[in-house]
Amino acid sequence: MTGADAIIKCLEAEGVTTVFGYPGVAICPFYNSILESDIRTVLIRTEQNAAHAASGVARMTNRPGVCAVTSGPGATNVITGIATAFADSIPLICITGQVNSELLGSDVFQEADITGAVESFVKYSYLVKDPNEIPRIFKEAFHIANTGRKGPVLIDVPIDIQNGSVNKFKYPEEVSLRTYKPTVKGHAVQIKKVIRELEKAKRPIICAGGGVLLSQAEEELRAFAEKHQVPVVSTMMGIGVMPTDHPLYFGMVGNNGKPFANRAMNESDLLIMVGARVADRAVSQPDLITRDKVLVHIDVDPAEIGKNAGPTIPLVGDARHIFSDFAKEEFVCSCNEWLSTLDTYRRDMMPKRSPNPDFVDPAAFIARLSERMEENGVYVADVGQNQIWSCGYAKIKKGKFLTSGGMGTMGYSIPAAMGAKLAAPERQVVAVCGDGSFQMSMMELATMRQHDIPVKIVVLKNNYLGMVREYQHYTYKDHYSVVDLSGSPDLEKLAAAYDLPFLRLENMERCDEVIDEFLKDDRSVLLECLIDPMDLVK
Numbered sequence: 001m002t003g004a005d006a007i008i009k010c011l012e013a014e015g016v017t018t019v020f021g022y023p024g025v026a027i028c029p030f031y032n033s034i035l036e037s038d039i040r041t042v043l044i045r046t047e048q049n050a051a052h053a054a055s056g057v058a059r060m061t062n063r064p065g066v067c068a069v070t071s072g073p074g075a076t077n078v079i080t081g082i083a084t085a086f087a088d089s090i091p092l093i094c095i096t097g098q099v100n101s102e103l104l105g106s107d108v109f110q111e112a113d114i115t116g117a118v119e120s121f122v123k124y125s126y127l128v129k130d131p132n133e134i135p136r137i138f139k140e141a142f143h144i145a146n147t148g149r150k151g152p153v154l155i156d157v158p159i160d161i162q163n164g165s166v167n168k169f170k171y172p173e174e175v176s177l178r179t180y181k182p183t184v185k186g187h188a189v190q191i192k193k194v195i196r197e198l199e200k201a202k203r204p205i206i207c208a209g210g211g212v213l214l215s216q217a218e219e220e221l222r223a224f225a226e227k228h229q230v231p232v233v234s235t236m237m238g239i240g241v242m243p244t245d246h247p248l249y250f251g252m253v254g255n256n257g258k259p260f261a262n263r264a265m266n267e268s269d270l271l272i273m274v275g276a277r278v279a280d281r282a283v284s285q286p287d288l289i290t291r292d293k294v295l296v297h298i299d300v301d302p303a304e305i306g307k308n309a310g311p312t313i314p315l316v317g318d319a320r321h322i323f324s325d326f327a328k329e330e331f332v333c334s335c336n337e338w339l340s341t342l343d344t345y346r347r348d349m350m351p352k353r354s355p356n357p358d359f360v361d362p363a364a365f366i367a368r369l370s371e372r373m374e375e376n377g378v379y380v381a382d383v384g385q386n387q388i389w390s391c392g393y394a395k396i397k398k399g400k401f402l403t404s405g406g407m408g409t410m411g412y413s414i415p416a417a418m419g420a421k422l423a424a425p426e427r428q429v430v431a432v433c434g435d436g437s438f439q440m441s442m443m444e445l446a447t448m449r450q451h452d453i454p455v456k457i458v459v460l461k462n463n464y465l466g467m468v469r470e471y472q473h474y475t476y477k478d479h480y481s482v483v484d485l486s487g488s489p490d491l492e493k494l495a496a497a498y499d500l501p502f503l504r505l506e507n508m509e510r511c512d513e514v515i516d517e518f519l520k521d522d523r524s525v526l527l528e529c530l531i532d533p534m535d536l537v538k
Helices: 003-013 025-036 047-061 073-077 079-087 131-145 159-163 188-200 210-214 218-228 259-267 319-327 336-348 362-372 385-393 413-423 435-441 444-450 466-475 491-497 511-519
Strands: 018-022 040-043 065-069 092-098 124-127 152-158 204-208 232-234 249-252 270-274 294-299 313-316 378-381 400-402 429-434 456-461 502-505 526-530
Touching (some): 003 159, 018 025, 025 092, 040 444, 047 065, 047 079, 047 400, 047 413, 065 073, 073 079, 073 092, 079 092, 092 159, 124 131, 131 159, 188 270, 188 294, 204 218, 218 319, 232 259, 249 259, 362 429, 362 456, 362 511, 378 385, 378 413, 400 413, 413 435, 429 435, 435 456, 491 502
Parallel strands (some): 065 092, 204 232, 204 270, 270 294, 378 400, 378 429, 502 526
């Protein structure tokens, strides 16, 4: 058995069904061995998107997604995808080919120190030096990626190691890493403290982050909120923890969140922050969430607790375990008056838009699109104005909302949607992007066609890099610089080139009719929506 054969055996042992990547000489032994496996290979059109597609798989399956690329530029191209996953704590296994071990450090053709280059963006990285170490390394890598605070792990495999002989293959049954033992169960004393504060609180609120979804704690958190009538807000990465029309859910917080959600969090006397980093996009002024209130910060990563705001009660552990422990406690939380106040805020502070009737209103369109999607549909938002409109107006029922939150990586939606669709082929998957972000990954239309991945794509077209244009509108008084997207392709002709059905929506008159046609069958469809170039997310 060669080292490459051993890698495939490891992936099979971990239940991997799909690998996204782009071959080159340094990873060819791996791609040669995978032909003897039932693992599906998907040829992506640029390496960054291999990591995004693997991210889509991970977020649907709660198992690490896998991508494999070659050395040099193949490895460096995938860094943005790795950094995107790291920022949002998405578990990935990124396999990179490398030049011969004896040539490392010689600056030979397509050599790059990829383990050094990704040091800031991975949970851990390996440079494999002995083919017999492959089973141990892969077992550890999958364990590290998908435990504690999840994230990407990179495994760099020189070509001679891939071609080398493995004396005896045995995949480990367990992992024991002396220096890596993440805390899962919350401390009993801290849990009691939280319960006591809940009993005293008059204005409690839960702020749910992406960590709730990563720990699969949605049902536990929802049951807790419903039993004790505690209102919930979320960060961008926490969208979907509660159905968006749930009476206890008050929307997304942060710079681009709902005003009533931010007010609710600021006026609370007990804030339970769970699975969220307290980063600037969700909490621009950390002092506000500690002033005149008890702050409980729950996170599986102890390094995040207290990093940006000092909690009254720190609680390290997995959200699912902790809310299961909360459910065992009997207590009374009385906050009916608080809920009534928040309902008033929601009614009175709902943002009011004045859309241009000559164009599609993106807010109304997104609301109608998501309402008509299947109940467990997957909505994948890209980055830019389209993301903020999606966060504010998409209706998530029992489905998922995927986006790039921490890194804000344009071009994420189409490859992530492809990964999501391959991981859950029975579910409806829609990618929504702007015309700027679409052009960062439109080459993946070829991947969709080649591998028969029926993802539906919406392009909100305003001929600008809309989010930057909006920033320049406010900050530089309409002094626009390098945001004009003139020269963009004719999307109808582009769709025809890839043999995709094409629809165009120019205003709201035929909105429902076009959405129904867009969603009516499982084929890929490209829908272009013409947006007022001067429309604002505010």
